[in-house]
Amino acid sequence: xxxxxxxxxxxxxxxxxxxxxxxxxxxxxxxxxxxxxxxxxxxxxxxxxxxxxxxxxxxxxxxxxxxxxxxxxxxxxxxxxxxxxxxxxxxxxxxxxxxxxxxxxxxxxxxxxxxxxxxxxxxxxxxxxxxxxxxxxxxxxxxxxxxxxxxxxxxxxxxxxxxxxxxxxxxxxxxxxxxxxxxxxxxxxxxxxxxxxxxxxxxxxxxxxxxxxxxxxxxxxxxxxxxxxxxxxxxxxxxxxxxxxxxxxxxxxxxxxxxxxxxxxxxxxxxxxxxxxxxxxxxxxxxxxxxxxxxxxxxxxxxxxxxxxxxxxxxxxxxxx
Amino acid sequence: xxxxxxxxxxxxxxxxxxxxxxxxxxxxxxxxxxxxxxxxxxxxxxxxxxxxxxxxxxxxxxxxxxxxxxxxxxxxxxxxxxxxxxxxxxxxxxxxxxxxxxxxxxxxxxxxxxxxxxxxxxxxxxxxxxxxxxxxxxxxxxxxxxxxxxxxxxxxxxxxxxxxxxxxxxxxxxxxxxxxxxxxxxxxxxxxxxxxxxxxxxxxxxxxxxxxxxxxxxxxxxxxxxxxxxxxxxxxxxxxxxxxxxxxxxxxxxxxxxxxxxxxxxxxxxxxxxxxxxxxxxxxxxxxxxxxxxxxxxxxxxxxxxxxxxxxxxxxxxxxxxxxxxxxxxxxxxxxxxxxxxxxx
Ligand SMILES: Cc1ncc(C[n+]2csc(CCOP(=O)(O)OP(=O)(O)O)c2C)c(N)n1
Numbered sequence: 001x002x003x004x005x006x007x008x009x010x011x012x013x014x015x016x017x018x019x020x021x022x023x024x025x026x027x028x029x030x031x032x033x034x035x036x037x038x039x040x041x042x043x044x045x046x047x048x049x050x051x052x053x054x055x056x057x058x059x060x061x062x063x064x065x066x067x068x069x070x071x072x073x074x075x076x077x078x079x080x081x082x083x084x085x086x087x088x089x090x091x092x093x094x095x096x097x098x099x100x101x102x103x104x105x106x107x108x109x110x111x112x113x114x115x116x117x118x119x120x121x122x123x124x125x126x127x128x129x130x131x132x133x134x135x136x137x138x139x140x141x142x143x144x145x146x147x148x149x150x151x152x153x154x155x156x157x158x159x160x161x162x163x164x165x166x167x168x169x170x171x172x173x174x175x176x177x178x179x180x181x182x183x184x185x186x187x188x189x190x191x192x193x194x195x196x197x198x199x200x201x202x203x204x205x206x207x208x209x210x211x212x213x214x215x216x217x218x219x220x221x222x223x224x225x226x227x228x229x230x231x232x233x234x235x236x237x238x239x240x241x242x243x244x245x246x247x248x249x250x251x252x253x254x255x256x257x258x259x260x261x262x263x264x265x266x267x268x269x270x271x272x273x274x275x276x277x278x279x280x281x282x283x284x285x286x287x288x289x290x291x292x293x294x295x296x297x298x299x300x301x302x303x304x305x306x307x308x309x310x311x312x313x314x315x316x317x318x319x320x321x
Numbered sequence: 322x323x324x325x326x327x328x329x330x331x332x333x334x335x336x337x338x339x340x341x342x343x344x345x346x347x348x349x350x351x352x353x354x355x356x357x358x359x360x361x362x363x364x365x366x367x368x369x370x371x372x373x374x375x376x377x378x379x380x381x382x383x384x385x386x387x388x389x390x391x392x393x394x395x396x397x398x399x400x401x402x403x404x405x406x407x408x409x410x411x412x413x414x415x416x417x418x419x420x421x422x423x424x425x426x427x428x429x430x431x432x433x434x435x436x437x438x439x440x441x442x443x444x445x446x447x448x449x450x451x452x453x454x455x456x457x458x459x460x461x462x463x464x465x466x467x468x469x470x471x472x473x474x475x476x477x478x479x480x481x482x483x484x485x486x487x488x489x490x491x492x493x494x495x496x497x498x499x500x501x502x503x504x505x506x507x508x509x510x511x512x513x514x515x516x517x518x519x520x521x522x523x524x525x526x527x528x529x530x531x532x533x534x535x536x537x538x539x540x541x542x543x544x545x546x547x548x549x550x551x552x553x554x555x556x557x558x559x560x561x562x563x564x565x566x567x568x569x570x571x572x573x574x575x576x577x578x579x580x581x582x583x584x585x586x587x588x589x590x591x592x593x594x595x596x597x598x599x600x601x602x603x604x605x606x607x608x609x610x611x612x613x614x615x616x617x618x619x620x621x622x623x624x625x626x627x628x629x630x631x632x633x634x635x636x637x638x639x640x641x642x643x644x645x646x647x648x649x650x651x652x653x654x655x656x657x658x659x660x661x662x663x664x665x666x
Contacts, residue, residue, distance in 0.1 A: 055494055
């Protein structure tokens with residue numbers, strides 16, 4: 001038996017609903033239909049009245065989750081695609097993210113964002129929104145890269161007393177499989193060394209972890225050992241694990257699928273420059289998607305975002321520096 | 322719920338017309354007194370942060386909603402609801418602490434002026450973004466219903482300008498879809514800051530929007546306390562008794578600037594001289610006297626009582642500490658273990 005990344009998300013929600021009567025799920029088509037990606041398949045039937053359809057009103061979906069949280073509930077909001085979190089942006093950053101700081105009333109809401117590119121999804125069904133949310137104080141932003149993390153981090157997200165933006169990657173939904181659901185996990189906020197190495201560190205998160213691992217595999221055949229650090233959460237960022245890795249390798253490439261201006265990769269590079277300057281043998285590098293909207297045609301898309309191929313080229317370049 | 326010293330004036334038999342009218346009138350008086358004091362402190366440069374937003378002319382409609390709500394209800398007042406807040410259970414001192422930046426206030430200096438509340442008591446602190454509180458009230462009501470509570474109501478307020486936001490549309494539609502016991506009070510005071518209603522909406526009347534959202538519409542004369550009490554009392558009662566969401570449109574004229582920095586020179590004189598331009602305080606006082614519920618002297622004593630309560634509160638608040646930036650906990654998360662160590666060193 002095996003379980004996919006998407007099934008792990010469904011199972012985590014089933015468990016959260018079963019374990020805690022304060023949990024409910026609200027989003028477009030999440031009810032008896034089971035969600036656009038089937039992440040809530042069967043849950044409305046299994047938990048009557050607790051998994052229900054929202055109108056196409058992202059602002060009101062999030063606003064109502066904040067109101068329910070004030071009344072002690074722990075809502076899970078599903079955005080149909082991460083891209084559609086923008087109409088809910090105001091409620092997320094101004095209402096949810098500030099509530100605890102303003103009033104000392106916790107705001108335990110989880111907002112699930114089916115994120116990132118898949119072939120043919122185009123400019124409005126492919127975006128990676130994590131950096132926008134991470135910019136705001138008062139939010140936790142998770143970017144699980146594995147089936148195990150999809151499961152355990154979602155359960156953790158629901159249990160956390162602060163708003164969590166849960167960026168689940170659509171590209172991993174069906175491809176990624178594990179033998180079974182995990183029984184233990186690394187806590188949120190801690191990065192993971194996904195593959196040890198001594199020559200160069202790739203810091204990545206979400207789907208890019210797998211591109212980085214493919215590159216590490218390829219270069220291992222040539223005798224180069226790449227260490228891959230999977231950030232897991234990008235707010236907070238586990239700076240210590242990154243710096244420890246850079247101490248081992250002296251070279252770092254930070255890879256993200258999001259647009260290149262600012263964002264997670266720039267933040268990591270800034271931290272490495274501040275905290276690990278003396279450990280570097282070469283300037284820290286970053287690789288992101290191109291500075292254009294995300295293209296529809298699969299051939300364009302394949303070159304727009306970082307892939308094993310472009311990461312490999314960047315790694316080879318950095319090894320020469 | 323924390324009560325103000327005169328909170329007990331709330332009539333034990335709310336159907337007694339005199340009691341409810343006089344009670345509400347006294348909340349209005351108290352709110353006007355607080356506002357006038359705040360305006361004076363503003364002119365004297367005594368308001369940290371600088372902003373003062375008053376409810377002058379809107380006390381009747383605001384207080385009428387406040388007295389119509391009860392413990393267990395959810396209330397998200399807005400900019401011009403000093404009177405409603407007092408009637409719902411905020412104390413004068415609590416209001417002043419927030420406006421004057423006392424660390425003892427509910428917002429502890431982290432937010433100020435009209436951005437205050439006590440969520441635990443159903444009194445939600447507004448954010449600035451107009452329209453954003455509607456869905457928050459909806460969510461609180463959905464949670465109460467889920468928990469099996471009964472006979473509760475949620476209410477929030479906006480000006481007519483706030484009805485042009487997307488958040489208003491989404492929130493109203495959501496309340497309609499969920500058929501929530503919700504009251505939306507829109508006070509059309511003819512201007513949104515300086516923008517007249519003709520530049521704000523094209524529908525014939527704001528009431529006409531009610532049907533589109535599955536709401537029942539009510540119209541009230543915001544200058545007339547009796548009409549405000551009737552209209553809001555009836556809307557709240559219907560929502561409480563399963564009648565679904567209610568939209569109340571009150572009409573009046575804003576009798577102050579948008580904030581105290583604004584001289585409101587753009588307000589049309591014809592509006593000032595029309596029935597909309599009447600001061601609800603004057604209209605209500607005339608009614609009290611005409612009905613023989615109190616004479617001028619007694620009203621004067623109510624005014625004096627309000628004034629001494631406000632003065633005493635100001636004196637006390639001015640002795641209280643302001644927040645200390647060096648001992649402030651600069652942390653936006655409850656989960657302190659998830660603070661980013663690099664950013665929160
Ligand atoms: C979404 C949003 N845009 C702009 C503002 C700035 N703003 C604050 S109050 C105001 C006018 C509000 O007018 P109205 O809703 O009619 O209420 P009134 O002030 O007349 O009571 C504006 C534009 C805001 N608070 N929120």
